[in-house]
Amino acid sequence: xxxxxxxxxxxxxxxxxxxxxxxxxxxxxxxxxxxxxxxxxxxxxxxxxxxxxxxxxxxxxxxxxxxxxxxxxxxxxxxxxxxxxxxxxxxxxxxxxxxxxxxxxxxxxxxxxxxxxxxxxxxxxxxxxxxxxxxxxxxxxxxxxxxxxxxxxxxxxxxxxxxxxxxxxxxxxxxxxxxxxxxxxxxxxxxxxxxxxxxxxxxxxxxxxxxxxxxxxxxxxxxxxxxxxxxxxxxxxxxxxxxxxxxxxxxxxxxxxxxxxx
Numbered sequence: 001x002x003x004x005x006x007x008x009x010x011x012x013x014x015x016x017x018x019x020x021x022x023x024x025x026x027x028x029x030x031x032x033x034x035x036x037x038x039x040x041x042x043x044x045x046x047x048x049x050x051x052x053x054x055x056x057x058x059x060x061x062x063x064x065x066x067x068x069x070x071x072x073x074x075x076x077x078x079x080x081x082x083x084x085x086x087x088x089x090x091x092x093x094x095x096x097x098x099x100x101x102x103x104x105x106x107x108x109x110x111x112x113x114x115x116x117x118x119x120x121x122x123x124x125x126x127x128x129x130x131x132x133x134x135x136x137x138x139x140x141x142x143x144x145x146x147x148x149x150x151x152x153x154x155x156x157x158x159x160x161x162x163x164x165x166x167x168x169x170x171x172x173x174x175x176x177x178x179x180x181x182x183x184x185x186x187x188x189x190x191x192x193x194x195x196x197x198x199x200x201x202x203x204x205x206x207x208x209x210x211x212x213x214x215x216x217x218x219x220x221x222x223x224x225x226x227x228x229x230x231x232x233x234x235x236x237x238x239x240x241x242x243x244x245x246x247x248x249x250x251x252x253x254x255x256x257x258x259x260x261x262x
Contacts, residue, residue, distance in 0.1 A: 008094025054153035061146035074137035148185035
């Protein structure tokens, strides 16, 4: 598993560095004009980082749902094992390693702290379970949450393009879809994991449903609630009017963590 994770780490580096050339070869124009004209390297980095995160969300989110459809028992019994889930998990583990290093290099440790904590909890928790071949169905369910990040990252790219609920009808409508995905998808999958962990907490027949696992899951639930509050405040309660410029990502301060919000 470790070797496959490292392989995916380098694949994500390659994708991030060569995405523009790959899309140009396919004849696809993907960079908004405002970002093309941007000279600030930090703002350019934010777009490239969010773009890579969007690719990961699409790939892993769809991959996880396909696996759950093919093998529904992964959802009904989180202890089920499937080699395909482990291969998908290694793809995501490699991304978490890449993204953590990229955020530290691009935005700095302090500005990326909340996202780094999120990545550390997710990576550490899932890698531990995967290494022990435990709760593999739970890994599939947890990574299916990436579906919600598809609309979240598209929203951020729209914001970096200078759009907001006032000047863009598309953004004004899209924010509702994003809110539905952010809340609905996470409610379905995170609640499944949380309930399972609580139901079998410290049960000797389920040795990996420990207090540590249950605590880490609920830390993620709290972080998700905080990010949801920021999202609602920005898109629905006028927070975007207080943002400092077109590239501002949230009303508190401009950081990489708020850029991605998850």
